[in-house]
Amino acid sequence: MSGSRTPTRTLTALAVSLLALGAFAPLSAGERPPSRLRAHGARTISLNETGHLHLTSKHGFTLNEQGSATGTVVGTIYVHLTAVSNTRVTAEVNIYAHGASFSGNGSASYHRSSTTASFSGSMSINRGTGSYAHVHGSGLSFSGTIAESNRDAITVHVSGRVSA
16 A cells, blocks of 8 residues: 555655746746736836926926826826936936826936936836836836927936836
8 A cells, every 4th residue: 555655645746846846937037926926916017108398497406397208108297307416317207197107216327518418327116006006116227318408308218117
């Protein structure tokens, strides 16, 4: 009787081992296990936004801008861009679209020429409302230009993957 149980135990142990290896195989490729994605109901969104904004106010070294966002999300975008040094800017970005919104913060290097300035860095999305209530992401690309000759109008680009 013990002889007949040994092959069954061995097959069971082998099956469990193979299932465990299969379940964790995505981790070796840097991915989350599918069961974890389903358990939290998370979805990944490839964000690719462009905003064309105009100056609404200027306070010290901060430009407050508003405009339209196009790309993955269509809506209104607000950016508060602050020069923190001659070579760095920080930003708060808010996008509002059809009963939902998300916000984040960025930091970028800053380069100025005679009539324009450009910035390039990264940002994180850390809060949202409506259908974006649980949105978050970090290491997103954040860049843009400031047209000083056009009343400090800015164009901003945000791209990367976020989880919602």
